Amino acid sequence: MKAYQDLKQSFQRLHYLSKTIALLDWDHETYLPRKGVGYRADQQAFLSGLAHERLTSSQVGELIAACEAQLHELSSEEQANVRCWRKDHDKATKLPTAFVEKMERRCSLAKASWAEARQAGQFERFQEDLSALIDLSREKAQYYGGGDHPYDALMDLYEPGATCAQLDPILSALKDFVVSFLPTAMEKTQSVDASFLQGDYPIEGQLAFNEEVARAVGFDLEAGRIDATVHPFCTDLGPQDIRLTTRYDKRDFAVSLYSVLHEAGHGLYEQGFKAEHVATPMGESVSLGIHESQSRLWENKVGRSLAFWEDWYDAACRHLPSLQSFSPEQITLAVNRVSPSFIRVEADEVTYDLHIILRYEMEKALIAGDLQVKDVPGEWNERFKSMFGLEVPNDAQGCLQDIHWSMGGFGYFPTYTLGNLNSAQLFASARNALGASLHHMDQGAYVALLDWLRRQVHQHGRQYEPDELMKLATGKSTDPLMHQAYLKERFDSLSA
Amino acid sequence: MKAYQDLKQSFQRLHYLSKTIALLDWDHETYLPRKGVGYRADQQAFLSGLAHERLTSSQVGELIAACEAQLHELSSEEQANVRCWRKDHDKATKLPTAFVEKMERRCSLAKASWAEARQAGQFERFQEDLSALIDLSREKAQYYGGGDHPYDALMDLYEPGATCAQLDPILSALKDFVVSFLPTAMEKTQSVDASFLQGDYPIEGQLAFNEEVARAVGFDLEAGRIDATVHPFCTDLGPQDIRLTTRYDKRDFAVSLYSVLHEAGHGLYEQGFKAEHVATPMGESVSLGIHESQSRLWENKVGRSLAFWEDWYDAACRHLPSLQSFSPEQITLAVNRVSPSFIRVEADEVTYDLHIILRYEMEKALIAGDLQVKDVPGEWNERFKSMFGLEVPNDAQGCLQDIHWSMGGFGYFPTYTLGNLNSAQLFASARNALGASLHHMDQGAYVALLDWLRRQVHQHGRQYEPDELMKLATGKSTDPLMHQAYLKERFDSLSA
Structure with a gap:
């Protein structure tokens, strides 16, 4: 169909632009000289504007409509592409340009005031921008519409189909489990302290070991690479160009190893799409909660x-x-040591989700207007005390620790926990399907496991919504049961 | 003037695009995973197309015309910008799109056939593509027009205003000098052979030393960086983001040091434009012959x-x-050792220009139709014998050694020799102006020298044509006299 071919070509071009923007970002994080930051910001804004223009163009809108009018002529994969293109086009056009610019300006102010506030440990410096971003996010939710709770529309950006109605009972059950399981897990690992593994681990040795592990689990280093950054990430710069980053600590090899395994999990997903789906939704990840399931699976289920x-x-x-x-x-x-602590990104596998649940509950209340911004620190500290049993010493170790709010990223946090739950659920199904071949975590197991993930998750791209994908792969929607079973088994098996 | 402001904004946007393309290129040479090459080529072609569309758009043409109609209202710098924008716009619009595509396709074929031919040492494999590229280059010269010799229009792309009429006597005099000076220079350095300095030079030590030297000569490593590539280069990714590359040889520190000094010379030029001229011709280098004068000056006049x-x-x-x-x-x-050899990029400072003169004479004859492509190897070897006294053992060490022809880059080579001559001429003028402060090649000398170059060369951007710039800076057009004097003095001073 000509309309489909034209539409595909439009998105192929948009893909070149998006991947170029991704390279500008990657370079920004890795190699950009300090003084080049100002120009780069303007350059990124300009390129993002070009990409936005193309995505929202009336020509693209008309081609989508033309495809929808003859949808039956398309294959099911092509239909999935058209459905996703429609969704992306609508999402992008629903926000008025003036609103997008207002949001961007406020985010760039907020990024600075958040960094200052965190540095100084003074929430007040961030309060005004945070208020504004919450108002803007509420406005954004209205533009998008849909959902019983305004937070639903925000989550949908990161996790299509996720709703508070679905998440509330899951997270509530998970919270109960974690709180009850925590003492056992702590006791199991109490014989080691945080410095137990510290030693002399030269960077070159870490680098070589990490690359050997990444290669072994199936990450193709000829179609990707590993660099060093302050905050590890994985980015897709093209179908055969998936880049991971990690962080090195000479005293602690585990920092770089587990971030490489985590990011390689993301990278394996990105390297797992079919070649013929390049630059179409069938060649894209479906959600952050599914993406995170891949990283957590290789980092934790396999690597720990x-x-x-x-x-x-x-x-x-x-x-x-x-x-x-x-x-x-x-x-x-x-590497399985459990100990309640203040900082989310340093949390162990058991307490991690408590950090997320705290944020989820507070974000929901903020977006609904049930919590005032000025009350955030007090509310945070009170909830933290009741969940972790610890007094938050200052806001830098409390409500100011994460960058997400300063970027207007409300609705993002729950995808981390969905990743944990999905990861355990997928791993359990893989073990059922593959049986003995996963008993030893060796090369054969990696091949079998990756092959299973390719078929059950990666190769579907965005064909199914996350919930549907989980049902197809594991027989049911995301729930906390397999995660609970996994934690019990893991901590049972540790020799204290 | 509104038209000028609009035009400036158009070129600001084009600048974002061009610098993005430059990043795609830099990344291609430095960090792109092997399998990412195919996608990257398509991505670069797409972005180049976008940039070309903008440069040749009728809107830009109209704005230029509007500025030209009220030129007297503009400052002399703004007038220079309009003049250069006109030139760039015309150059880009003079070539029909179909021609540009034909040329690009042929270049991509030629790049492959040249690499094969060089690998196999068989000129015939490259002959057909070379023929086609010469025909296309002749056609290109016709589109551009101007000049007594069709080669003039090709040189003008790299060296505005350069003509055969001007270069013939210069290169002829230079050739006579080099041939007569060569025996003296060889005798002076005969006590050292090519392996004289070989030793154990760890990469980390080279890297640290090179960075110390680059910083000392004034290269701002907070507005630039140094990476490793097979072929060293310098690229400008933004006003405060100038990137050099070098090549390391563990046995020979001089390889990386002198390529860093060379590329830092280019980089100092790029870091030397005034901040207010970003994204305008006043903030761009004027020609390759002037660019190369900066690299040769720091590499040779200073560094050797x-x-x-x-x-x-x-x-x-x-x-x-x-x-x-x-x-x-x-x-x-x-590091001043002189010895005639086959490969241009490995040549010493005395024989280097003979390599260029050989190429200049052959390119002129090829473009004029006075030399048949099938006769290239024979002609090359004969000329080489008469200039260097050496028999070329095979085409890989003869007419197939350089990549330039496979890229359709006829007219590029002479800029290397112009760089050598300009470099000696500028250095002589700087010494006249600065006197004693250049006696010791120390920090004070670098500061004085760089300051002089900033004022005489860098800060003029493209305001003057290269010939005019040389007259303003040194009192006369490029000629070989100062280069000859420099070589005599250098080799006189060496203790054999």
């Missing part, structure tokens, strides 16, 4: 298992001789 | 002097302890 360390111990000691002071059992115990 | 090694010897030994086996005099002698 005793089987993993039994298999990798010799190679790790070859690259990082200091590791010889520890046994595989000790390393496994230490 | 005995004064340089007297100043840097201790620092060099600190970073690269193997250098302690040599004296500053010995190092200076070795």
Whole structure:
């Protein structure tokens, strides 16, 4: 169909632009000289404007409508593409240009005031911008419409189809479980402290070991690379160009190893689309909650298992001789250490979701207008105390720790927990399907597991909504049961 | 004037696009994963198309005409900008789109056939594409028009205003000088052979030393960086983002040091424009021959002097302890070693221009139709024998060694020699103007020299044509006299 071919070509061009913007971002984080930042910001804004113009153009709108009028002539994959293009086009056109500019301006102010406020530990410096961003986010939710709760429309940006009605009971059950399970998990790992594995781990050794592990789990380093940044991330710069970053700590190899495994999990998803789907929604990830399920699966389910360390111990000691002071059992115990703490990104696997639930509940209340911005620090600290049993010493370690709010990213946090739950659920289904081949976490297991994920998750691109995809892959919607079972099994197996 | 402001804004946007394309290129050479090459080529072609559309748009043409109609209302710098924008717009519009596409397609074929031919040492494999590219270049010269010789229009792309009528006598005199001077220069350096300085020079030491030198000559590493590539280059990714690359050889520190000094010379030019001229011709380099004068000046006039090694010897030994086996005099002698050889990019400072003159004469004859493509290898080898006294062993070391022809870059080579001549001429004028402050090649000398170059060359951007710029800075047009005087003085001063 000509309209479909024309539409596909339009999106192919938009893809070139988007991936160019992604390169500008990647370079910004990795290699951009300090003084180049100002020009780069203007350049990125200009390119983003070009991309937005193309996505919202009436020509694209007309081509989509033409395809919809003859949808039956298209294959089911092509239909999925048209459906997603419609959604992306509508999302982009629903926001008036003046609103988008207002939001962008406020975000750039907020990014600065948040950084200052965090530095000084003074919430008041961020309060006005945060208020404005919450008002703007509420306005944004109205433009998008849909959902019983205004927060639904915001979550939908990151997790299509997610609603408070669906998440409330899941997160509530999860919270109960974590609170009740926490003492057991802490007791299991109490014999190691935070400094247990510290030693002398030269960067070159970490780099070589990480690359060996990344390659072994299937990440193609000829179609990707690993660089160093302050905050690790994974970005897709083209169908055969997936870039991970990590952070090195000479005293602690685990920092870089687990961020490489985490980002490689994201990268495997990005490397897992079919070549013929490049530059179409069938060649794109479906949601952040599914994306995060891939990173958590390789980082935690695979990488923190005793089987993993039994298999990798010799190679790790070859690259990082200091590791010889520890046994595989000790390393496994230490990388699973549980201890309630203030900072989300440093949290262990058990308490992590409590950090998310706290944010989810507060964001919902802020967006609904049930919580005033001036009351955020007090509310945060009170909730934190009741969930973690700890007094937050200052806002930098409390409500100011994350960058998300300063970027207007309300609705983003819950995708991290969805990632954890999906990850356990997918891993359980993979184990059911693959049986004995996953007993040892070796090369054969990685191949089998990746192949299963390719078929069950990656190759579907955006064909199904996340909930539908989970049902197809695991037989049911996301719930906390497999995550709970996984944590119990993991901590049962640790030799304290 | 509104038309001028609108025009400036159009070119500001085009600048964002061009610098984005430059980043795609830089990344291609430095960090792009092997399998990402195919997508990147399509992406670059798309972005280049967008930039070309903007440069040739009728809207830009009309704004230029509107500015020209009220030129007297503009400052002299603004007038220079309008003049250059007119030239760039006309150059871009003079070539029909169908022609540009034909040329691009042929270049991409030729790049492959040239690489194959060079690999196999078989000129015939490249012959057909070379023929086609010469025909196309002749056609291109016709589209551009102007000049007594069709080669003039091609040179003008790289060196505005350069003509065969001007270059013929200069290059002929230079050739006579080099041939007569060569025996003296060879004798002076005969006590060292090519392996004289070889030793153990760890990359980290080279990197640290090179950065110290680059910083000392004034290259701002907070507004630029140095990476590693197979072929060193300098690229401008934005007003405060100038990136150099170099190549490391563990056995020979001089490879990376002199390419850093060379590229830093280019980089100092790019860092030398006034901030208010960003994204206008007043903030752009005027020609390749002037650009190359800056790189050669810092690489050779400064970097290969005995004064340089007297100043840097201790620092060099600190970073690269193997250098302690040599004296500053010995190092200076070795880095000035003269020996006729087959490969242009490995040539010493005396014989280098013979390589260029050979190419200049052959290109002129090819474009004029006085030399048949099938006769290129024979003609090359015969001329080489008469100039260098050496038999070319195979085409890979002869007429197939350079990539330029496969890119349709006829007219590019002479800018290298113009760079050498301009460099000596500018350096002589700087010494006249600055006197004693250049006796020692130390920090004070670099500051004085760079300041002089900023005022005489960099800050003029494209306000004057290269010939005019040379007259303003040195009192006369480019000629070989100062280059000859420089070589005599340099080789006189070496202690054999």
